[in-house]
Amino acid sequence: MSARETAELLLQVGRLVQAEGYDGELSPAQWMALRFFARANPFSRTPSAFAEFQATTRGTATQTIKALEAGGYLVRQRFKTDGRSVSLRLTSKGKKALARDPFEVLVRAVDSLDATARTAMRRALHQVLCTLATSDARRQIGVCQDCMHFGREMSGKLPSTGPSAVECLLLGVPIQPEDIGLLCVHFQPVNEHREDEHE
Numbered sequence: 001m002s003a004r005e006t007a008e009l010l011l012q013v014g015r016l017v018q019a020e021g022y023d024g025e026l027s028p029a030q031w032m033a034l035r036f037f038a039r040a041n042p043f044s045r046t047p048s049a050f051a052e053f054q055a056t057t058r059g060t061a062t063q064t065i066k067a068l069e070a071g072g073y074l075v076r077q078r079f080k081t082d083g084r085s086v087s088l089r090l091t092s093k094g095k096k097a098l099a100r101d102p103f104e105v106l107v108r109a110v111d112s113l114d115a116t117a118r119t120a121m122r123r124a125l126h127q128v129l130c131t132l133a134t135s136d137a138r139r140q141i142g143v144c145q146d147c148m149h150f151g152r153e154m155s156g157k158l159p160s161t162g163p164s165a166v167e168c169l170l171l172g173v174p175i176q177p178e179d180i181g182l183l184c185v186h187f188q189p190v191n192e193h194r195e196d197e198h199e
């Protein structure tokens, strides 16, 4: 199969999932925002991080977020340390809506592949994404496990951290275990060898 045929298949998958997104209470962009804020770590629950993730303008991202706030799906909180910054989170209505997310159709389709095919697919798509992000000079958004700033040596640095605590070497803060698999706007990819450790 040629590279063009494979790329067209990717496009078709995207189109089909996008079309599924119109069959519900929210637009595809609004579903994307709900998914993002459900999966974003504490440093990334902001309109600008969502704009980066969606590869769109801050204005477009803000409109999507405002519609979700008006509909009662998202709420914003001011950071205590910075009155200008906000943190967005899902309300219980947002969480209930996400349980009906049309994107799940794609999750189930991927889940129906065997483990070897899923691993190969993840690796290949990750590589394609890295290439696109590099050539387009866009920031990639990923999780701590795949990030070059992910450190494991925090014991003793802070009184609140235990022997198995992990640290963000970029931000110099401990990473809570429940946040390790969440999306981060400060993410920088490591090379593929490190990724293999987490399959």
Ligand code: SF4
Pocket (backbone or CB within 6 Å): 041, 043, 142, 143, 144, 145, 147, 148, 149, 150, 151, 167, 168, 169, 170, 171, 175, 184, 185, 186, 187, 188
């Ligand atoms: S390790 Fe990377 S992904 Fe995790 S919080 Fe730090 S910058 Fe973000």
